[in-house]
Amino acid sequence: MTIERSSSVDLPSMDILRSITHQPTVNTKMSELSVNKPSEIKSKKSDEQIHATQEMSRIITDPTTGKCYCRGKVLGKGGFAKCYEFTDLATGKVYAAKIIPHTRVSKPHQREKIDREIELHRVLHHRHIVHFYHHFEDKDNIYILLEYCSRRSLAHILKARKVLTEPEVRYFLRQIVSGLRYLHELEILHRDLKLGNFFINDSMELKVGDFGLAAKLEPVENRRRTICGTPNYLSPEVLNKQGHGCESDIWALGCVMYTMLLGRPPFETTNLKETYRCIREARYSLPSSLTSQAKQLISRMLAKSPVDRPSLDDILRHDFVTQGFTPDKLSASCCHTAPDLHHTSPAKSFFKKAAAALFGGGKKDKAKYLETLNRMAKEEEELTRLRNDLRRTSISQPCSRQTTDDCSKPPVAPVSARPPALSKEAVANNRQQLRDTVRLIVRGTLGSCSTSSECLEDGTMGSVADAVTKVLRGCLENMPEANDLPKENMGCSFQWVTKWVDYSNKYGFGYQLSDHIVGVLFNNGTHMSLLADKKTVHYYAELGQCSVFSTGDAPEPFVGQVTVLKYFAHYMEENLMDGGDLPNVMDTRKPRLYLLQWLKSDRALMMLFNDGTFQVNFYHDHTKLILCSRSEEYLLTYINEERVSTTLRLSTLLASGCSVELRSRIKYALNMLLQRCS
Incomplete structure (x- = not known):
């Protein structure tokens, strides 16, 4: 439902306030009422008013922007905070709000921890990282507004499912690695990877979240040697106080993969002391129910020595990931029941031809790929999913409108600062030089080619972008x-x-x-254009090589x-x-x-x-x-x-x-x- 912007967000409507503060009727014995004195009745009313006032705190106002939010159900609990469903009363947009009472962070080192988490998380922008929207505080609490993931977490899914299938594990593992690689490239260690910190949105996409223990990667000699994290997922070097590195996150990822496949962590025992002993010795069992490829990848990630563990790219190249079937998308029903990923049906021309051509290779490779494709859902389901996906991504699709102020917030990369004030003559000279530069760029860099293929060859992506x-x-300057x-x-x-x-x-x-x-710019980097006559195709490979053919006479x-x-x-x-x-x-x-x-x-x-x-x-x-x-x-x-x-x-x-x-x-x-x- 599209919700138009409100002209004022200072106060919520009275209907909303009445629905939020409504209290259920409490049955009271008539004999108790008959003996109450006026002062006692007054006291009871006062208690009711206090209770109503406490309920009114479900309406929370950002003192800096004046925006009002409605606090909803509890989504989760942590050491310092609780996470609630938060709804913007002006737009209807739903957030996951981490609420930290000031009383829980009264000591300087506690407040520094929260500030560090905010500063680290707010600059992260990745498809598989929980998005940080905003934070503010009032006299009682600190509020951190995060991306709302309606399917909760992998921990909730595993609790309902007990174990996941290998295709599902590959599906989630790829997304975890994608988000984790982004963090490691920024030299950020998560330090608390576990199923409860992998959140799932409405589209069944995974988002890595909870950066309360995250830290910047330090040189070996300066690495943090404190023991922090969740006991079942701690690495041997962390327990031995040898410091955290990227390899510690890889170890935790191995524990996550093991847990998804078997329903329990690899080092879980009846007491914590024994669990730590097993971790230090890298002692765990690999049941025969696991495939050999799964065993190999888990054993590599759970290698006792950090240097023996695979990199994130090695994980993506492992046979477990590359040789098994991985679904493009999971149904929401996977949250409580195992998916049917092996349903066969006759595949018709569209998906057969597209898959064979895009896959490439010889006849055996094509046959193998088509066999995999035939194990997926019915063609009708595929077509429906394609149409739904296209409909969701179209620019004409209605959406909840937000304030245009959002557009002024830049991504991570900063624009250079405005130069010091110049004289009018200097400013005029600068502008004239820029006008000349604009003309030179147009004439010299972009206007020197006579054909499309020459444009791509001479004006490469880097030079055009520059x-x-x-x-x-x-x-701007x-x-x-x-x-x-x-x-x-x-x-x-x-x-x-x-x-x-x-x-x-x-x-x-x-x-x-x-x-x-x-x-269409295809995922393999090639480009294809269909002209307005709907018959002529231009195909551009690397370096601007252009092939022209008709739709009815396309090369195989x-x-x-x-x-x-x-x-x-x-x-x-x-x-x-x-x-x-x-x-x-x-x-x-x-x-x-x-x-x-x-x-x-x-x-x-x-x-x-x-x-x-x-x-x-x-x-x-x-x-x-x-x-x-x-x-x-x-x-x-x-x-x-x-x-x-x-x-x-x-x-x-x-x-x-x-x-x-x-x-x-x-x-x-x-x-x-x-x-x-x-």
């Missing part, structure tokens, strides 16, 4: 402050993305341009990709609407525009094209930025919440400035571009 970065950074957009609105036609679909978990990223050309290796391309085109045509009021320009000539790279953050989608066109779509308010080059100058188009577009020359922005609203979006777009390879 050119756009230079222009945007220069614009030299543009004067202003309250409104300049009056100029250029009447210029150019190609831009009107529709898009992210199905990269299986095939790739698809989009439709304003001239009705449909493109490309049949599957052409099928996927046609399906994406049909879906976007039938189900998605255009994203703004710019005219759709028809052009049946050879396409010059195709996608080099795309990136999604929690707030926006970035798309970078071979000719320097750079587009950013903001999810929550559906605003868009499009930067493109025409006639040796860059143009910036802004499509606002009402889907009305304004096209400006960058030279005009440098002279006149722009609104805070547009500046914040340009800043966010630049930061997405800066972190495209992170």
Whole structure:
């Protein structure tokens, strides 16, 4: 249900307050009432008022922003805090809120621990890491607002299921490794990996959470030697006070894998002292019910010496992960019952051809892959899932609208600070130099190629991105402050993305341009375009090698990709609407525009094209930025919440400035571009 933004969030409605503070009726004996004195009755009313006041604390106000939240059910408990369901009363958005009473962190080292957790977690942005949204405090508590995971945790799933199947373990293991690799690349140790800290969202995606014990990786001589974590998952070197390294997280991951497959931790005993003895000796059993590949991977991760344990990449390359079937997605029913992952049915042309072509290799490889594919769900279920996935990712899908202030919050990579104030003459010179630079970049870097293949070959992803970065950074640093957009609105036609679909978990990223050309950037790095005539295909391999053929006469290796391309085109045509009021320009000539790279953050989608066109779509308010080059100058188009577009020359922005609203979006777009390879 779409919830419109409220004009005021200072006070919740009286209906909400009444429903929250409503108390159940308490039956009282008539004899007790008949002997009560007036003073006693007054005392009873006072108690009821106090109780009602305590219930009113379910409405919590952020003193810094004035936003009101409703505290719901308890989601979990920890050493310092409880986690509650938290609902923003203005937007209806649900969070998981970690609430820490000030009384529990009254000592300096306790408060430092909470502050350290906040500072570490707030900068993390990854698909498989619980997202940090906001934190604030009032006179009673500290509140940390986190991503809400409706399926709770792997611990809850295992409690209901007792054990998981190998395909499920591979599914979750891949996602844990993805999140953990992100942390280790940032030199962050989690130090408390366990099933209860792996949270599952509504789409059955895993998110690593709870960074209360996380710490930065130190050199060997300075590593932390305190024993912390959950007893069953502690590594020998931690117990022996030899310090924490990435290898300690690998050990805990081995314990997690063992627990998922067998329903109990590997070193669990009747008393803690014996458990620690088994850990120090790396002594555990591997039941015959485990496959040989599972035994091998577990034994490597639970090696007594840290140097003998595999890296995260080694885990992903292990036969247990690569040779067994891994589902693309799990049903929510897996939370309480084992999935049916071996149902066979006749696979028809679409998925057979697509799978065979995308997999590649010889006839034996294709037959093996198709055999695996046939063990998955019925084709009808596959098609339904594909349609549902595409529908969820479309830009035209309604969503709860949030304040546009979110768009001003940049990702991790910072924009360089504004330079010191300059004289008017210096500022004018800087702006003129930037205008000249813009023209040189357009003419020299992006305008020197005569064909699409030459553009990709000469203007590589790095050079195109660097050119756009230079222009945007220069614009932000030299543009004067202003309250409104300049009056100029250029009447210029150019190609831009009107529709898009992210199905990269299986095939790739698809989009439709304003001239009705449909493109797909496949997961293997190749690109395919279907021209507006719906018959001609342009296939781009590495280094801009372009092949042209018709849809009805596609070479055998490309049949599957052409099928996927046609399906994406049909879906976007039938189900998605255009994203703004710019005219759709028809052009049946050879396409010059195709996608080099795309990136999604929690707030926006970035798309970078071979000719320097750079587009950013903001999810929550559906605003868009499009930067493109025409006639040796860059143009910036802004499509606002009402889907009305304004096209400006960058030279005009440098002279006149722009609104805070547009500046914040340009800043966010630049930061997405800066972190495209992170």
